[in-house]
Amino acid sequence: MKKLLLVAALAASTTLAACTTPLGQEYGTAGALGGAVIGGASGGLRGAIIGGAAGGIVGGVVGDQQSFRNGPPPGYNTYEQCWVQRVPVYDNWGRFEGYGGRRVCR
8 A cells, every 4th residue: 555655656746747837837736636635535545546646647738738828938939049159349439349249049
């Protein structure tokens, strides 16, 4: 019985760690708690373990999908490649002062 609880705890922690967004983690935690309560009421300890695991998986997936519903968060561009390029800096009279950085994106 203790081994079963340990396996269930490890499965639940792995499932919640796989949620990539904070909203996915919140939904996963709520789903795991709800699934454990419902499963425990109908199937005892074994039902609580199965319900908690299933609720955590479904809640995490739903939460991750809700996070990206209106597009990715700001600054989350996978297609845009940016870097800082070293460029010479001149003063108002055209004299060289040194090098500075300029953000360049493709």
